[in-house]
Amino acid sequence: MEKKYDYLIVGAGLFGSVFAHEATKAGKKCLVIDKRDHKGGNIYCENVNGINVHKYGAHIFHTSNKEIWEYVNQFAEFNRYTNSPVANYYGEMYNLPFNMNTFYQLWKVKTPEEAKKKINEQVGQHAVLNPANLEEQALSLVGEDIYNKLIKGYTEKQWGRSAKDLPAFIIKRLPLRFTFDNNYFDDKYQGIPVGGYNVIIDKMLEGTEVLLNTDFFQRKDYFTGMAEKVVYTGMIDQYFDYCHGKLEYRSLKFEHEHLDTPNYQGNAVVNYTDSETPFTRIIEHKHFEFGTQHDTIITREYPNEWTDQEEPYYPINDTRNSEVYLLYKDKAAQETNVIFGGRLAEYKYYDMHHVIAHALKKVRTELKQAE
Structure with a gap:
């Protein structure tokens, strides 16, 4: 047939x-x-x-x-x-990815040499040859300040597990940029x-x-x-x-909200890296296309365990x-x-x-x- x-x-x-x-x-x-x-x-x-x-x-x-x-x-x-996301850690604001702006916000260092010295000092305190979990891996790469403020809470919310219970390979590397460049991607x-x-x-x-x-x-x-x-x-x-x-899989739930304001957060993506805020980030969609509307729409993103009733994401x-x-x-x-x-x-x-x-x-x- x-x-x-x-x-x-x-x-x-x-x-x-x-x-x-x-x-x-x-x-x-x-x-x-x-x-x-x-x-x-x-x-x-x-x-x-x-x-x-x-x-x-x-x-x-x-x-x-x-x-x-x-x-x-x-x-x-x-x-x-x-893409130039910003991290909110209990109201403290940090630029992402980790770059000289981030390091200045953390430690007030102004040169790449000062930033490298600070990172190396912290990494040296947590150096592990064979990290057994994500926490050990991250601490071995970037030290405690960056890990505790910008990685730990966000990652544990994303995966719904303690960083000590997550495999080290999830974070194979953490790019550190010693320039004042907030562009998240390296792509051309x-x-x-x-x-x-x-x-x-x-x-x-x-x-x-x-x-x-x-x-x-x-x-x-x-x-x-x-x-x-x-x-x-x-x-x-x-x-x-x-x-x-x-x-x-891990899944996501989205909470969309229309707001009668032209600009809610000043950026398309703000990550919430503390452990207490239940969502991982807020997206303000108009900033993707440089919108000039009198109102705005935001979306809060909540990671959650996947079930048959959820959309599989990760x-x-x-x-x-x-x-x-x-x-x-x-x-x-x-x-x-x-x-x-x-x-x-x-x-x-x-x-x-x-x-x-x-x-x-x-x-x-x-x-x-x-x-």
Whole structure:
């Protein structure tokens, strides 16, 4: 029986949209389905009073890959936004990432030599050759002041565990910049799409059939039978009916608030690094696009344990979960008519530029093999 579509793409997020765009451009017929009521996955923006609200957390595009930068720029114009978050520790304000501004705010040091001396003194007091946990790792890298004020509380809220119970590999390194530079990313290209990320997704999916509010697993056999191949971007353990057990994630809850003020916090992202504030950060969305509206919208971000009723965000790549994922990865490799891709299908946290690069690699390989 002839199939109606060349590809059924499960998930209208960034990976699925890139794959659909390239396949459609190559003359393939695609159907994209998503259980949500909107396209774009976690980069979806909701326009409220002219402000593009990042509904699933802040997304700042950055890359040093010129090909990827040129690729996304065909879909939208990007502004000059530079990610320069600020940390609030019990009302004390510090610049991030850790740079000369941060060191001056901590210790009033004015030169790189003074800052290095202070850090080395503190690191020397906590040097551990083989750190057994995240706390030991961080103290060995930056010392107690930076750790206690800017890392400990934030990290423990993020993961819902004591830093002493978290594996050391979560913090492989902590970049220290001995310049007065608040640019969080080192990448050559950075910005926010003018008009929000919906502009990009809408253009990527032009000419592709899309069904929203459609749960793949409610009619899995039906949808699978419609296409020659399936591109699956959902949870890999769910695809295989959790036969090897469930993979674990951290999740997030968002509390959006409209405020009758033109400027609430003076920055797009403020991290709350103390242990008592229940949320990890506040996002003020208008600052991503230099908004001049008379009002503003903020979002408080609360990390929490993931359940089946929550959206999975951060894979917990500890020993147990890594071993379980490898079992699913082996099963995925045996599926000749299913392409697995994206953060949930590969149980890996990707930045947006990584998702695009990986999707392009997979779709180009697929299209070449289909010739």
